[in-house]
Amino acid sequence: MKNRKELFRNLPKVDEVLQRKNIHEALNYIPREIILESIREVLESIRKDIISENISQEHIEDEIKKIYNIIIEKSKNKINPKLKKIINGTGTIIHTNLGRSLISKNILEKVVEIVSSYSNLEYNLKEGKRGSRYSHIEDIICRITGAEAALVVNNNASAVMLILSTLAKEKEVIVSRGELVEIGGSFRVPEVMEQSGGKLIDIGTTNKTHLSDYELAIGEETAALLKVHTSNYKIVGFTESVPIEDLVNLGRKNNIPVIEDIGSGVLIDLSKYGLSYEPTVQDSLRAGVDIVSFSGDKLLGGPQAGIIVGKKKLIDKMKKNQLTRAIRVDKMIIAVLELVLREYLEEEKAIKNIPTLRMLTMSLKDITKKAKNLYDLVAENIDDVEIQILDDYSQVGGGSLPLEEISTKVLSIKSEYISINKLEENLRKFRIPIITRINNNNLLIDVRTIDENDFNIIVEGIKWSINDYRSE
Numbered sequence: 001m002k003n004r005k006e007l008f009r010n011l012p013k014v015d016e017v018l019q020r021k022n023i024h025e026a027l028n029y030i031p032r033e034i035i036l037e038s039i040r041e042v043l044e045s046i047r048k049d050i051i052s053e054n055i056s057q058e059h060i061e062d063e064i065k066k067i068y069n070i071i072i073e074k075s076k077n078k079i080n081p082k083l084k085k086i087i088n089g090t091g092t093i094i095h096t097n098l099g100r101s102l103i104s105k106n107i108l109e110k111v112v113e114i115v116s117s118y119s120n121l122e123y124n125l126k127e128g129k130r131g132s133r134y135s136h137i138e139d140i141i142c143r144i145t146g147a148e149a150a151l152v153v154n155n156n157a158s159a160v161m162l163i164l165s166t167l168a169k170e171k172e173v174i175v176s177r178g179e180l181v182e183i184g185g186s187f188r189v190p191e192v193m194e195q196s197g198g199k200l201i202d203i204g205t206t207n208k209t210h211l212s213d214y215e216l217a218i219g220e221e222t223a224a225l226l227k228v229h230t231s232n233y234k235i236v237g238f239t240e241s242v243p244i245e246d247l248v249n250l251g252r253k254n255n256i257p258v259i260e261d262i263g264s265g266v267l268i269d270l271s272k273y274g275l276s277y278e279p280t281v282q283d284s285l286r287a288g289v290d291i292v293s294f295s296g297d298k299l300l301g302g303p304q305a306g307i308i309v310g311k312k313k314l315i316d317k318m319k320k321n322q323l324t325r326a327i328r329v330d331k332m333i334i335a336v337l338e339l340v341l342r343e344y345l346e347e348e349k350a351i352k353n354i355p356t357l358r359m360l361t362m363s364l365k366d367i368t369k370k371a372k373n374l375y376d377l378v379a380e381n382i383d384d385v386e387i388q389i390l391d392d393y394s395q396v397g398g399g400s401l402p403l404e405e406i407s408t409k410v411l412s413i414k415s416e417y418i419s420i421n422k423l424e425e426n427l428r429k430f431r432i433p434i435i436t437r438i439n440n441n442n443l444l445i446d447v448r449t450i451d452e453n454d455f456n457i458i459v460e461g462i463k464w465s466i467n468d469y470r471s472e
């Protein structure tokens with residue numbers, strides 16, 4: 001224990017640390033309070049290590065040697081923004097944990113112009129008086145989808161809440177038991193229903209619901225028939241659900257609106273690009289659904305938003321609901337969404353310019369070329385690494401097309417100096433975090449979800465990750 005006591009004596013005092021040259025310099029760009037806090041935390045943590053019997057003498061001596069760097073790193077961490085760019089090597093295109101859809105730089109440049117100035121957000125320029133923030137996007141949404149009217153709110157969860165609270169408060173809504181879904185991040189149909197004041201009438205069974213189940217459930221108190229897209233799972237085998245056309249007919253006959261939460265909100269026929277057919281927003285409207293709601297940042301490829309389209313009479317009611325004010329969208333979202341939607345005026349443009357659609361429809365030939373480029377760059381710049389291009393599958397993600405497997409090429413990375421798990425961790429902790437996938441003891445980077453402009457960062461990250469280990 002004598003040595004341990006010596007360690008305590010070797011610990012510098014707070015004032016002494018402050019006077020160290022590099023700490024003193026750091027005061028130029030890090031607030032004093034933050035540096036002081038970091039000094040106290042680091043000293044305290046080393047003191048704890050000294051007392052603890054499990055931590056070796058060498059480790060503590062090493063900590064004391066590096067104390068100034070540790071303090072500066074810690075302080076920098078406290079002032080650096082926490083939300084930052086990462087590189088998505090997972091191949092999951094609409095990755096909810098990694099920010100779902102990307103917005104192109106082209107569009108953002110135009111958005112900067114709008115949001116860094118005053119804008120006509122709620123001002124009618126023609127008449128010189130108050131206007132509506134929703135007017136800017138309603139036209140374009142109606143043009144693309146063929147809807148009578150449209151409304152945009154914070155996200156699809158709030159859209160469903162607004163729809164139910166407007167049309168079904170204290171009334172009954174009929175839903176199939178096969179569609180009582182939970183979407184990641186705790187959107188559960190029964191709970192959303194309860195929140196919005198509607199009474200859930202669940203009918204049928206998990207695997208089968210017939211039209212007669214709906215018919216039998218309709219009564220005096222029925223406010224709507226609700227269909228929910230089972231976005232993130234598929235029930236296969238002995239199953240039956242009621243086609244939306246039949247539901248629409250039933251609704252018409254009984255004068256009850258039909259609502260559909262289609263989740264992803266795809267606006268183009270993806271089967272043209274080799275993917276499975278996913279019913280579009282236009283399909284639902286054409287089938288006669290009264291109100292359709294979907295997300296802005298899933299297959300649409302825009303910002304987080306909930307888009308409601310359908311009958312004007314019903315949407316007008318929603319616009320007047322107090323809840324609309326509480327879940328309204330910001331000007332930044334309106335600006336981005338309008339510009340993304342304008343790309344849809346020409347399908348080729350949408351496919352080319354909207355990152356989500358571009359990544360989704362990228363040909364295997366282009367992917368192969370991309371993988372080869374990354375392979376060459378890594379091979380040229382890093383010696384101690386074993387790389388290989390392998391066949392694999394990308395996923396759509398975001399609870400869209402859950403069973404879809406899109407052929408892709410991945411780069412497998414190995415190094416004799418570092419385990420697969422440690423390499424994954426180091427890449428994840430790189431200056432610009434690189435998120436990879438481990439499969440069958442291979443560390444994989446799917447090039448589909450990576451911008452070619454980031455390839456140099458990846459090379460730097462792999463180098464850093466391997467070296468970091470070797471210097472330990």
Ligand SMILES: *Cc1c(COP(=O)(O)O)cnc(C)c1O
Pocket residue numbers: 155156157158183187228229230231232261262263264294295296305306398399
């Ligand atoms: C994703 C999804 C939601 C939630 O949408 P957010 O925009 O994430 O709020 C609701 N319903 C379905 C069917 C979905 O797929």
